Amino acid sequence: MSESIAHHDEHRDDEASKLGIWLFIFTELLFFGGLFITYAVYRHAHPQAFHMAAQQLDVAVGTINTVILLISSMTIAMATTSIQKKDKRTTLILIGITLVLALVFLVNKYFEWSAKIDHGIWPGSPLLEELGKGDTLFFGLYFFMTGLHALHIIIGMILIIVIFVRVRKDKISFDNFQLLENGGLYWHLVDLIWIFLFPLFYLIT
Amino acid sequence: MSDTTHHIVPYRTYALILLLLLVLTSTSVAVTQIELTRWATIVALLLASTKSAIVLAIFMHLKFDQTVYKVMAIFVVLVITAVIILTFLDYGFR
Numbered sequence: 001m002s003e004s005i006a007h008h009d010e011h012r013d014d015e016a017s018k019l020g021i022w023l024f025i026f027t028e029l030l031f032f033g034g035l036f037i038t039y040a041v042y043r044h045a046h047p048q049a050f051h052m053a054a055q056q057l058d059v060a061v062g063t064i065n066t067v068i069l070l071i072s073s074m075t076i077a078m079a080t081t082s083i084q085k086k087d088k089r090t091t092l093i094l095i096g097i098t099l100v101l102a103l104v105f106l107v108n109k110y111f112e113w114s115a116k117i118d119h120g121i122w123p124g125s126p127l128l129e130e131l132g133k134g135d136t137l138f139f140g141l142y143f144f145m146t147g148l149h150a151l152h153i154i155i156g157m158i159l160i161i162v163i164f165v166r167v168r169k170d171k172i173s174f175d176n177f178q179l180l181e182n183g184g185l186y187w188h189l190v191d192l193i194w195i196f197l198f199p200l201f202y203l204i205t
Numbered sequence: 206m207s208d209t210t211h212h213i214v215p216y217r218t219y220a221l222i223l224l225l226l227l228v229l230t231s232t233s234v235a236v237t238q239i240e241l242t243r244w245a246t247i248v249a250l251l252l253a254s255t256k257s258a259i260v261l262a263i264f265m266h267l268k269f270d271q272t273v274y275k276v277m278a279i280f281v282v283l284v285i286t287a288v289i290i291l292t293f294l295d296y297g298f299r
Contacts, residue, residue, distance in 0.1 A: 019273075019274075022274055022277065022278075026277065026278075026281045029281055029285065030281065030284065030285065033285040033288070034288075037288060037289055037292055040289070040292070040293075041292060041296055044293075044296055045296075059234065059238070063230070063234055066230055067227065067230065070223060070226045070227060070230070071223065073223075073260065073264050074219050074220065074222070074223040074264070077214070077219050077263075077264045078216055078219050080214075081213055081214055081215065081216055081219070084213045085213070181266075184264075184265075185265055188260055188261075188264045188265045191260060191264075192257050192260055192261070195253050195256045195257050195260065196253050196257070198253075199233055199237070199249040199250060199252070199253050203233060203234065203237040203245075203249050204237060204245065204246045204249055205237070
């Protein structure tokens, strides 16, 4: 159906574009999968230290950030509905909310990391060296995995800003919104990774 | 083929899915806070897997997309599961 509306002067293959982002998502899942396995093995090797260390993470902050990401996933998903309904205003509002929520997530992360660093916990800190191998591994993985996840949030925000501008300029519209859908898929991936980071680091002690 | 037509998901569906995800999140927080020791870990991970399946199916449109995406996603999940099992067969019996 969409074939008949496609313009003659442009080369577009939405299906291939979507396949591309999915292949990228799969490599990302395998990448983080490897890190989760590393976490599981070290947890298995140092159960007591991981138990004590995990209790130092703030469940409330973790829960708030989970809720923020889940809501932002919903708003960007809703944007693919509103664009197809030719509702540009709602689309821009929904993308805007997603961006604000992403920023709030990062602000929370900033305070969370600052608190840890203030307590003398950062990769390679003297305190961790004193506490021993298990704590060093737990907090090493904590900083690396949540940091890598935060990097994905920042990249996602840049992508969503590009999408916002393109919707504004009508370069993304009801019959040409694959970039919005791909951006959404990437954003859901970021959410998906957090769904596992949250119980593993904050909940299970 | 009508495969290229886009399925427009209603706002309501997304809102209900978010509600469900929030309920599952609070359940996993509650379960792990009341110290059920070993079971808490298993329950929390099962809830996380359920949540991610819901995100993949609805938010990421796998439910409405062509079969090829579902097949690929299941394959990736199986690969990760296989590596986890193999790793723990190794570490568990050392």
